[in-house]
Amino acid sequence: MAHAVVAGAGIGGLTAALALARNGWQVTVLEQAASIEPVGAGLAVAPNALRALDVIGLGDEVRKLSAIQGEAGLRRPSGRWLSRTTAEDAAARYGDSTVLLTRSALVGILAARLPEDALRLGTRAESADPGTGLVTLTIPTGGTETIRADLVVAADGIRSRTRAALFPGHPEPVYTGVTSWRAIVPCPGAVGASETWGAGLVFGVMPLAGGQVYCYATAPVAAGLRAESEKDELIRLFGRWHDPIPALLAAADPDAVLRHDIYALDTPLPAFHSGRIALLGDAAHPMTPNLGQGACQAIEDAVVLARHVSPGSPTQITGGLAAYSRERLARTTPIVRRSRLIGRISGWRDPLAVALRDGAMRAAGLLGPAVAVRQFDSVFRWPA
Template identity: 50%
Template sequence: MSEVARHAVVVGAGIGGLTAAVALHRAGWRVTVCERSAGPAAVGAGIVLAPNALRAFDAIGFDAARVAGGTVPAAMGVRRPDGRWLSRADTAALTARYGRPPLAVHRSALTGALAAALPDGTVRHAMAVTSVLDPDGRDPLVRTSGGELTADVVIAADGIHSPLRRQYFPDHPGLRHSGETAWRTVLPPAHGTGAGGAGAPAAAETWGRGERFGVVPLADGRVYVYATAVAPEGYRPDDVIAELRRRFGHWHDPIPEIIARIDPAAVLRHDLYDLATALPRYHRGRLAWIGDAAHAMTPNLGQGGCQAIEDAVVLARLLERTARADVPAAVAAYSRARLARTDAIRVRARRAGRFAAVTHPLAAAARDLAVRATPERVALRALDSLFDGFVLPARPATGGAPPRARAQ
């Protein structure tokens, strides 16, 4: 089979799946993306693209700055409910240390730009994948609601509740509820502000006792807002605005004004989960798992989407020039390269959530003191393994087996 004829089926049109599709398309693969939803999501939330994700995008020639814009907040940090800062990282310091600052963008803008980088017809909506048969064979069969497809490689980017993960890891314990629920939305620009306007709020996460409220200005003037609270699984108050006011309405400005501007119909509410334990591997023959399907993590480090982007770029690099017969070896090399890094971040995100979401007054006071006493240089150094930890494998020789990718 010629290189051009190699076919990848990507299951899921989220950030990870579309990044994999773009990377493989630009490497000469034919790609089909199967997405169960009827069309692109019109609502959603924001995502902060950390320096590691931006470097991964650079590796495939995708310019995320064209989506996000170049404007970033002057500082990012953590505050108390009374408004006092516990920590504050200057964006210039982040840029000096990592080569660029994080970029905040609406998720739908990012997925739209990734989809636009693919040939027409690549993304097939309303096409749910029901199963993948014979991934260890030469021609895995992908059964969908719209028919059957054969592929040289199948990429499972089917999200946190991944049916394909359940199909091939039936004994894995699955997801673990973190003990928290979250509300997310994106607000239009406030009157008198625009992209990068001086009236945009600072990027900050405010910590109370078992409650957090985050405000992230997007480069186009909109504002990504999220809140979390310790709550039982399935907690769903009928009046979301009343719930947010009850919990956060007495916190520092501009939180009360932000709550007043929220459209309850545009709020996404989710319980927060991560994988209870690591998967034993991220591959099976010609089938690979990426993103939340492989290593679902809580959002406490802001790395869920960033790690999905890394996954996609590493997998595509290992598949780039790989002969059809060597695809299983390339997929196994991807699994070896990614499992240790992503699972360490999953565990670290869980611990960060427990630290931030303490409910006892004495524990919260000790937490705040620890954060406030940490020098900025030490806080930045703690980010090195996240932001500088992305490793792109060597490009395999044309038509040959992939190199043995080292763990990241």
């Protein structure tokens, strides 16, 4: 049986392993951590990613464990709405609404369905040869091991060692000038979904199942800065914004507030493959979170990869990888650029620019929710 080695047990890597296994591959998933502990808090799974999960038979399970994004939209710090949409609007247009769940819940669903003994924890892929498929590993005992693969899937994240080895000299992801905070907060009452834009500041609220709310925020700062208390920093920045933001911040566990600087790959790679190796997810196209498509595009990557790469001769595999690379470059490049643009616009701080931005958003919102929903056609209508 043809053997695929997947480096990285995040959402993209796990989805790729499941999709490949369904298509007749023996899979081995390498994860350098001692356990699967996903970084992050909440996750929005958009209609395009739900359709991709349907391909591997997990879409309905994800829907059952998720909260549906009901009324949602953009607001000002005062609470005034700039634009609004509803789950019904999205479902009518795309066949699904966006669902919300914790990242750990989605990783748990995926990991539970891996073939027996497919996952190797505490094992890092040090290098992979695109010509032979030889993968050199660092194993839990501290030694090294070499295994042969017919296909290597590098889902090793934004700082991908594999990407750097395949494309030496290509620009690395750059700091976008924005840091982010994330937290899951208990909230017994009903809270709607919203994203609020201020002068360079953003705060998002996403209701989850089980009386929880996922909160996220961004602010422009120098890279690497950290606060003594990230919760207190959030209260300083957002504590006077509209309800329910102050109450959510007050309820947040200080130890559960995550902070990470945001990086993106502004210069697209020339390809997402080389020889027998495919790049996937953040290893291929790191993007800002402004469209909520990072994990969604990794899920798409995985399903498209498995569709193009059937077990067969080396020529068939490399030909399939070339087709995967062409398709996914064309798909992800405009999404990466659009997400980056939205991040820049939401980060405007000049008062005149902010007023013009908010006025334009408000004018579009007055045309009705259908106008706001249509802005996502190129993203959510997949496959085209």
